Amino acid sequence: MDSATPIGIIIGYTLVILAIIVGPGIGGFIDLPSLLIVVGGVAGLLLMNYPLDRVVNLFSLITKTFSRRHTDPNEIIKQIVNFSIRARRDGILALEAAENEIDNVFLNNGIKLAVDGNEPEVIKEIMERELEYVEDRHMEGASILHSVGEYSPAMGMIGTLIGLIAMLQSLDNPAAIGPGMALAIITTFYGMVIAYLFALPLEGKLKIRSNEELLVKRIIIAGIMSIQAGDNPRLVERKLNAFLRPKSRETQFESGY
Secondary structure (H helix, E strand, O other), X not given: OOOHHHHHHHHHHHHHHHHHHHOOOHHHHOOHHHHHHHXXXXXXXXXXHOOHHHHHOHHHHHHHOOOOOOOOHHHHHHHHHHHHHHHHXXXXXXXXXXXXXXXXXXXXXXXXXXXOOOOHHHHHHHHHHHHHHHHHHHHHHHHHHHHHHHHHHHHHHHHHHHHHHHHHOOOXXXXXXXXXXXXXXXXXXXXXXXXXXHHHHHHHHHHHHHHHHHHHHHHHHHHHHHXXXXXXXXXXXXXXXXXXXXXXXXXXXXXXX
């Protein structure tokens, strides 16, 4: 699990709740009609904008922001370099036995394409198409969270207008002015909280997760191309390390190749 996400949520919400408790008290910030306007409105707008299965998938997207199932690029580079050593020494067909050693599905598929003797252009086209599909899927997931971040303040403003209308219609009844004003202000508060303490930060974390996965896949594509081209393992390592920041790079194999 990525501890940064829950820590951020705890810090953000705890400080806001403490400020409310120390100040006016939490009771005045609980209003069911306001919550229904914001949450119900956002849910309705999502269903209008996205297919049902995409909206249902929102919950699994949120869990990914808590997950730390991240493939270490250095481990992938080390594995590819070792494969390049084996292919250079015994031929690329020797990698057919290595398929069972590979946990990464994308790398496994690339090795299979290379072992089957496909042309480099074909392999690159297939793998890049899969990369584009993954990137599009990730962008769609992030766009749903972004939509939640946009819709929440908007529904809060709608709730504010409803509250103001109710308040203005009850100016002759002082007892109704307070509830109307509360509805007007609290809906905006709920919308802002959902947007800026939930949806938009999680969208940012999801984009980081996506970039990490896409980086690994780009490294794998470059590695498969280098192996099939018969590059020296040391050159393979240098090519793949170029994808990483200098401080993140590691030397993966001993000299001699």
